Amino acid sequence: MSVSIEDNLAEAKRIKYEAGVWVERQDGRALCDEEKAEFEAWLDASTAHRVAYWRADAAWSSANRLSALRAIETPRGESRLRRLWPLLTRAIAGAFAAALLVGGAAYYFPRDSEQTYATATGEHRAIALEDGTKITLNTDTVLHASLTRRERLIRLDHGEAFFQVKHETDRPFIVMVAGHKVTDLGTKFLIRADSGELEVALMEGRARLDTVDSWLQQHSAVMVPGDVVMATGNSLSRVTQTVREMNNALGWQRGVIVFYRTPLSEAAAEFNRYNKEKIVIASTSLRALPINGTLAANDPQQFARVLRNLFNIQAQTRGEEIVISR
Amino acid sequence: MDTKPDQGMFADGDAAAVRRWFVREVLPLEAALTQFLRRLRRNKDDVDDLCQDVYVRVCEAALKEIPRSAKSFVFTVARNLVLDEMRREHIVPIDAASDLELLGIAAETPAPDQSVIAREELRLLQAALDDLPPRCREAVVMRKIEDLSRREIAARMNIAEKTVSRHITEGICALADAFYGGLAEERRQA
Numbered sequence: 423m424s425v426s427i428e429d430n431l432a433e434a435k436r437i438k439y440e441a442g443v444w445v446e447r448q449d450g451r452a453l454c455d456e457e458k459a460e461f462e463a464w465l466d467a468s469t470a471h472r473v474a475y476w477r478a479d480a481a482w483s484s485a486n487r488l489s490a491l492r493a494i495e496t497p498r499g500e501s502r503l504r505r506l507w508p509l510l511t512r513a514i515a516g517a518f519a520a521a522l523l524v525g526g527a528a529y530y531f532p533r534d535s536e537q538t539y540a541t542a543t544g545e546h547r548a549i550a551l552e553d554g555t556k557i558t559l560n561t562d563t564v565l566h567a568s569l570t571r572r573e574r575l576i577r578l579d580h581g582e583a584f585f586q587v588k589h590e591t592d593r594p595f596i597v598m599v600a601g602h603k604v605t606d607l608g609t610k611f612l613i614r615a616d617s618g619e620l621e622v623a624l625m626e627g628r629a630r631l632d633t634v635d636s637w638l639q640q641h642s643a644v645m646v647p648g649d650v651v652m653a654t655g656n657s658l659s660r661v662t663q664t665v666r667e668m669n670n671a672l673g674w675q676r677g678v679i680v681f682y683r684t685p686l687s688e689a690a691a692e693f694n695r696y697n698k699e700k701i702v703i704a705s706t707s708l709r710a711l712p713i714n715g716t717l718a719a720n721d722p723q724q725f726a727r728v729l730r731n732l733f734n735i736q737a738q739t740r741g742e743e744i745v746i747s748r
Numbered sequence: 749m750d751t752k753p754d755q756g757m758f759a760d761g762d763a764a765a766v767r768r769w770f771v772r773e774v775l776p777l778e779a780a781l782t783q784f785l786r787r788l789r790r791n792k793d794d795v796d797d798l799c800q801d802v803y804v805r806v807c808e809a810a811l812k813e814i815p816r817s818a819k820s821f822v823f824t825v826a827r828n829l830v831l832d833e834m835r836r837e838h839i840v841p842i843d844a845a846s847d848l849e850l851l852g853i854a855a856e857t858p859a860p861d862q863s864v865i866a867r868e869e870l871r872l873l874q875a876a877l878d879d880l881p882p883r884c885r886e887a888v889v890m891r892k893i894e895d896l897s898r899r900e901i902a903a904r905m906n907i908a909e910k911t912v913s914r915h916i917t918e919g920i921c922a923l924a925d926a927f928y929g930g931l932a933e934e935r936r937q938a
Contacts (some may be wrong), residue, residue, distance in 0.1 A: 433797060433800070434793070434796035434797045434799065434800040435793055435796055437800065438796070438921055438924070438925075439917070439921055441921075442917040442918070442920040442921040442924070443917050445917075445920050446913055446916050446917040446920055447913075449891070449916070450891075450897070468804075469804045469807055469808055470800050470801075470803070470804050472763075472807070473770065473800070473803040473804060473807050474800070476767050476770055476771060477771075477775060477803075477924055477928065478920050478921065478924050480771040480775060480924075481920065481923050481924035481927045481928065482920050482923065482924070484869065484873065484927060485873055485888075485892050485923050485927075486892070487869070487870055487873060488873050488874070488877060488892050488893055
């Protein structure tokens, strides 16, 4: 009975416009016989036409109530400009840059005034430093903060943290991680350190990333908006991400994980970062199955349930493991 | 499944009842419906297409019998549509599935006070009007608020009557999208 989705793709917009044309033609005047026949034929051509017409006509009739606003007309143009600002600021927020330079070994020695912050597996924690900088720690993360008069120094032992730095011209904000040094110039950035690998994603502002490889060669790279720099002991690579992908990577801040066409095996690995209960993919044929979606980081059972209900994929709990199989 | 609807299937008196029901009960759900569909399709055009498909299925079913609860019926149709798409694409939209679990709860939320709805509607209309392109807005204001004829509007704006009609058509489309949820939804996300 219904029209298939494929036939309809990108059609709704056109049909809505046609419906608008018919509402306009009948607004405050009657159709002539010829127009009437044309209109009837258009309506009968598909239920989608009829429904779109009902919708447009109902909206236009509701707009009669706008006459109540006659007295409180706002000046033209002004409100549009005001609405542009959030768009502009969002565009700026997407901007992102970083460079790699020589790491400073001196920063590695612990300081007396140092504070240590840590999260357990599955835990998130937001901390506010006394300078107004906010740091959000993801699961299984340890970092040390030491604020002196000359500089603000963070050492990230392992894990992942999102920084929203309050810029101070004469007191740099420095993050040391696995031999790399990130110097902030008023930024929001995400750092993840995973078994010798470092990933830095900058959301806003500017930052400089200094590093030295195992042959003591120094590396530097300037990133353009949307870039993510990944550094291992001896290599540097750069990928470009959309702002959306970058926000997905920050999903954990809201306690969720976001997947977009992610292979099931990667999704499971991501999940396992947060939970003691580990997901194991037993059938190799399932490893590449792409998945989309947002789910609670702390609920692997929900993930298993969805796979089971939707695709008749087996999900069995055995002790601390959830085994996924065909 | 893919057959076109019968010609003139809405020609009898039942169509008027379905139309009243659709406008009163179904259209106010559009904001929630598009938000739900957006979990599956990020592209706005695709969401519009899915939404249209839900409306078509809902209205064709309502011709036989008008469902008792519009909300649960609309979301059941949407859910089936989403599940079909998910199976076809071999993609697991987990949030969509978990939302489906939550729908039963969402359907029980009490309806807001009528006066609140009326005020909210007026606010939405005003916002939609503000958002129209300047010339389009000008034409809509003269037609709807000042109740001028197309000829008078054409003379005041120094444009052809045909152009006035085009501006108003665009205004109708934009107001419908804003009023039934598109714009309100985008704002909430912004």
